[in-house]
Amino acid sequence: MKRTNTATWLEKYNRWQIKVQKDGQRRTFTCSTPGRTGQRKCHAKADAWLDDNIADSNARVNSLFADYLKTLQETTSKSNWVKIQSFGKNWILPAIGTRKICDVTEQHLQSIINKGYAKGLSKKTLTNLKATITSFFKYCRKRKATTLLPEDISIPKGACSAHKQILQPEYLYKLFHSDITTWRGKPIVDPLIYAYRFQVLTGLRPGELLGLRWKDIRGNEVFVSQSINVYNEITTGKNENAIRHFFMSETATVVLQHQRQISHTERIFGDTDPQKYRKSWQRYCRANDIPQITPYEMRHTFVSIAKNLSEGQIKPIVGHSQNMDTFGTYGHEVNGELQKTAQQLNALFLEILEG
Template sequence: MGKRTNTARWTGKMWRIDVQQDGKRKSFYSSRPGRTGQREANAKADAWLDDGIAARAPKVADAGKLWLHEVEVTTCTTNYRPTESRWRNWILPAIGTLRVNKLTDQDLQEVINNAYTAGRSRKVLKLLAADMRAFCKYCRKAKLSAYIPEDLKIPAGARYKGKTILQPADLVKLFNVDTTTYRGQTVQDEYINAYRFQVLTGLRPGELLGLDWADIHGNTVNVCRSINIIGEETCGKNENAVRSFQLSTLARHVLEEQREATGGVGSVFHILNEQQYYRRWKAYCTANGLTQCSLYELRHTFVSVVKTLPAGEVKDLVGHSEDMDTFGVYSHALTGDAEDTAQAVNGVFLQVLKNA
């Protein structure tokens, strides 16, 4: 069976699409202007290709099990788990009983619309759209369907989930108070330098856990591994996660204190796992009256503080691609060279702490 991997194109007079199946090539046309004509030509091609698909293609629920198994064996656990959850909670209830070769853009759009109506964030809606496109691609590869989603839209009113960041008064406390409460007693917080270093560098929580002293050479930090939420060592969230950056003066001072406390061998911060780290961070916030925020929001705090710096410099520091909207996603309201960037970061933090 052939499968359509392209879409109709306007020739100047009409829409045309060329497809091939079992060595036979055919062209389909539509003279209707606009996207209506494009969809019509594509539908004709799909109908012809569908002739090579089994008369009773599997239901979405059955094909979905096979697709999820492929996701599980070809990606990491931390990607599979949320994908499976979105499938089970949003996609399966809406289209699970439909045949894969009968799906339409409207069927998939309703999944997104239902999640939007339920108040899910723009990020979740985009992930749902990506999941369904990936599922349809799997069905085409498995010769279960020739359907290609072409017109899925994220509702204009969808917004990214609001984030909480540390405010200047919180930062003053963070950099001046070393103690926390443990079993009713005021004690030294063993992770105080981890909190400070994460705020000063914008490291992801997993990158902080995976940082070894061997990764630090003078003023240069090489980020080359991450420990995920279930304790697995990975190469990081994406290809941009592996990176190097220069330490600001404040960050270097924090590391010097950590080296004196731990001896500078093996793991930098000796954190057992992310869950324990988060519990200790929450306890520190409660004990010292800091705004409660997540570990990942310490990264948001960093980007918010340095948002006056050039976007290109900040992308390199936090491991974002060129097309990532770093400030749009990570920056929130506050009440040339690698060394230049490091000192610029240092100056911004000193100014915030001084003004607070």
Template sequence: MSIRTNTAVWVEGRQRWQINVQKDGVRKTFTSAKPGRTGQREANRKADEWLEHSVISTSTKVDVLYPQFLTSKRATTSLSNCRPMDGRWRNKIQPLIGQKSIGRLTDGDLQQVLDRALAGGYSRKSLQNLRADLCAFLKWARRNRYTTLTGEDLEISKAAQRGQKRILQPKDVLILFNVDTTILRKNKAVEDYINAYRLEVLTGLRPGEINGLEWADWHGDRLELRRAINCYGETTTGKNDNARRVVYLSSLARQVLEDQYRITGPKGSVFCISNLQHYHSRWKRYCKVNGLPDIAPYEIRHTFVSISDALPEAQMKKLVGHSQSMDTYGVYGHEVQGEGEEISRNLDAIFSKILSAT
């Protein structure tokens, strides 16, 4: 730990208090624009905090520390979150900063990781995930006294493109609700998961939520979502804090569940999906056989969101469990008497219009 021997001075030309300090060969300037002795004390405090914050090692390479960070993440989060982090480390982070010592790592090095990823075609969403990885690593490194970097100045370029979400158009939805067959072993057969596809469109459930749905979750006009089963077979409570929710059902959605109940009810899994990879491949085959666009199962959910965009925002969140831009509803939103029936009526009106088209 270094000890400050000077004090902040007032710089008239810049109208601020300023102090220069040095530690381990690194020189830094701290300032405060507050007038009077309050500003001087604030600048001195900033300098003292930096001087007192010592690190235990600055020569350890990122190649050594980052795998330790990933190991700590595996102990606290699901495999479906960790696997992508492993991939981003190997493909985007390690090649650029893996051989750097943590003490020589700069914000510029970290920004270069993001800029290179952008040049390599990363979408805005992918860049946000990459930045989150870097900031989480720095937080872990600070806690373990390897660095003082925060990553708070890392920026995602405005040139980053937003990923284009694909959906089923109304004519495609019409096919989905009128054709229940596919081709298996060169023969026409009933698609086992047809009701799962239809329920996704009618409710906006995620594939993992469809996979985790049990008959005990169905209560007449609503579903109580308690779990999701991801592509690694892990049972989780869902993607975010809003994933556990009540989903109100339109009469069309109830009809789909009643049809499925005659097949797999009354106990256990609703759709008896062996795994999400199988679900994905069966959906892709169904699309190819019946002339639907080649979209991923998750994009069936986007179809619901797009079709139902006339719903009030608060009602939409209750249905799809979004985590962004709707936090106020999550904190303060409670069911108003009769709201569930109103949501069901609104959904019936929206989907009946599509399905009655010729």
């Protein structure tokens, strides 16, 4: 069935609106995106509903979500689908699980986000919840169960980012001047001391650090191609930007040389999994009176130390993306710039470590 009318802008409600009818049933579609882009989105919603191919609109959300989760279990890592399973169990299904998919509106989905905000979820967690909702409804559209495209659900502006700590200079100094930890009440040399130091010098994610193999080191260049998740599974990393390469600073190179003298495994820092690494780091912090930051916050420490450098220098090292800006879309590697970054990073750390 073809649409014959067009969406109109309702100034009072600050949104586009279109009403269409099919088989005696009338539906209203809206979009709050201004300009012709919003009008096109509004038309797309109406056109999708008018399409006669919708075949599973009476299915219940909880049944569809179970199928969606099964698909993820077959195609993604456990660390990914477990998070989505948790969002479904704790937030999505309690709100709309018993509803027919055809009865779910964007307001139902926005209410899920709003409830999470009211319960104190961080901005990052709310963003991940929204991404789960969006991905689930994309799956449902592919199943021809709904035409709902929830692009207008939003994170409340008051949502706060979770507080992160870093190692301040005095504690960085301790990290590079003490290799002692405790084991069963006795002082010993920490077998992972060079892992801690290498992570804070390179900004690697904990899983990336533990996934590094000696064959990933070519001269003073590091090639990141795999990661170890919390379930000790080998993955390709957090996202497409996780696979990358960078040049080590001179200080990081020296740390790796020390590790090579004690390493006897394919993976540089042995077969340590993220949970053991975290516990080992916590013991080291207690033994050296260092604040209990997480291994992931050592990545934050790296970025904080290097923040006087440009984003164009740092983002390729830590594997961060940029959304359609000059650096992210048009910035390409120039021969020699990664080596220059390594030299500048080395100078920043030496200033702290030499006192």
